[in-house]
Amino acid sequence: MAKVLLVDTNFSSGPILNFLRNAGHTVVFAGGNPRDFLAKATPGYQQLDYSNPAALADLCTRLGIEYLVPGCNDRSYYSCAEVADRLHFPGIDSLYATETINHKQKFRSFAQGEGLSVPRVFNADETPNCHVIVKPVDAYSGRGITVVQAGNEAQLKQALETARAESKSGDCLMEEFVDGQLYSHSAFVVNGRVLQDFVVIEHGSANPFVVDTSHIALDFPEDIHRRIRREIEHMAQSLRLCDGLIHTQFLLKGEKFWLVEVTRRCPGDLYSQLIELSTGFPYVASYTKGFLGRHAAPGPAKQQFILRHTVTLPHEGLLQHLHFKHPLHLERWVPIASTGDLVAPSPAGRIALLFARCASAAELQTLARHAVNRQLYTFNG
Template sequence: MAKVLLVDTNFSSGPIHDALLAMGHETHVVGRNPQDCLAKVSRHYWQMDYSDTRLLAELVDRERFDAIVPGCTDVSYASCVQVSQGRYRGLDTREAWHSIHDKAALRRLLAELGLPAPGRFTATSTESSDRLIVKPVDAFSGKGTTIVPNGDPTALSSAIKSAENASPTGAYLVEDFVEGQLTSHSAFIRHGRIAHDFFVREDGTANPFVVDTSHVLPDIEPTIATGVRSAVEQLAEHLGLVDGLVHSQFITKGPDFWLLEITRRCPGDLYSQLIELSTGFPYAGAYAMSFLGEALPAQDTPARFAHVVRHTVSLDTACDLAHVHFKRPLHLERWTPLALVGDRVEPSPASRVGVMFCRESDQASLAALYERFLARDVYEIRSA
């Protein structure tokens, strides 16, 4: 049994916490909010802002943890890398982490390796065929991200200010806005090669820059699958990435794809449960194993597939929550509530009502339900 620190108390890290306990480890959690899910249920909770790496390092050294496991936030993984300094398993070097976490550094790396990514521009050089997108290099959940018409200097200047304000470092990117289908790729690598992977369709309905609806793809265009897998393995070899999860997002259009973001932490909003419910693969447990020095299984688990949609119930305008009115019957596989009656629910991504997993009997039925989610025609959120 190991003494493990999970650096996150958010509900999305709950499956990781459960997996660690199921493995028999003494599991501690750290986070600043005592009202967070894991802060309330864990037997070993440390109240602390883990972005303060000095305090986190003091806790790690004092308690002599055998392993530290990042949760489902970028800050969590960054803090673990800073504190580890090469002492703990499953964590990349600072240099490798920066190369994929910082969007500007990632774009430079992709260009160096000849991998597909949106075209980059400066504030004064924006030769693009249509529209531009401006985003912070180190923010998340669409914060500070704006699409602007090419050739509109006023809109571009405003978008840059928004990105600068949302960035902890004041740094931003100006890129070609590539239209297409957002897709994610979750790959578990072993010795620089992919051992298990999953492709997921992703969409945002309440906020175009925040994923709230998704499902595992039972198949994907073979040329795209091959290209994305090859890109991940190239990056792993070039950066010397340690064994574990490499999660990426990319845009597809026809046979082409463009890489957008790459992370090494577990995705949020119970993404791990979407994979587990759809395929039976123990995603949260596999994620935790790399930080414990345990090898991933050599072979895939027996194939099975369930038709499951994950949807985060959220709003594009604020309201005081009364109830959720459903417009059609649903096979609700799982529901995780995140708001109470009377709570003020702010627009996405500031707050969410809950996360649901809905099951259908076949792919055609799943596709029909998915379209209704995209049209926001499955439920209504009523205001108090």
């Protein structure tokens, strides 16, 4: 078996590590925080700031790494792309494709040139006569995002300053604000064609720009699903993307959709487990195989009604307990914070992830509504 380096130590990468080890590989994993989940819980940890691609490449050479697997954040994938550009690991996109996808301004420019469905973009010196959303070009998890009312120059100036302050490059994106429902489309692509895909409906209850509640979309319109597939395939072929996962967030309003974020790495907050519990599809195995020089394989999907919810707060709070106001079948509970911890507001702080099993679609929708309306539990109540 091979020697594999997993570039992440967050708990969301735990299923990736388990798959690799169960397949018989020797796995080491890198991250800068020795208190992170994988660093504490299992042997094989290499303390390394993987945002430094030269240090990551040196580690690969020194340890004789045969395969490089990105974890569940954009920085991990970007660093892997920089290393693969020199050391030629399989399954990782070119630097050009990686930059095009991960840099919000570059992605919008590419998408507009290719005729893909994205929100209208404005220059930073414009004052649009419509509501706009301003965001850093290279930040994530809702950081630095502001919705600005039409024509409000003072608010727009502040929003631009906030976004630039959160951006590593000091740059930001201003685009038309679309008041639609957020979804994600997670597709495994082989030779530029979608092999298997899933649509998930997503909500932010504690922070409108951070997803904390999601489940497989029920009765998603097939025509819109086909159109989204076509755009993902067009993008994969145009950028010559490697076989593997393409994970996209999009907004839907009526019959129209807009692509807003695209990534090639595994989504965080155990999104992989939502798909596996809901459908039985081996999401983690399919994701990881691409970096081992293998293809994902299509499989029949079962239907289970599973809700994923990240327990977070809209404000700071000292954790004592949660009081649940509605009964639920708890499939999994993944604790993150401990009693007595001072929990920061979303997106900085998280208490736990829960996966709840429901008996029917109606029960799932009811439970999701309670979570989205913040009626599922009370904090220290």
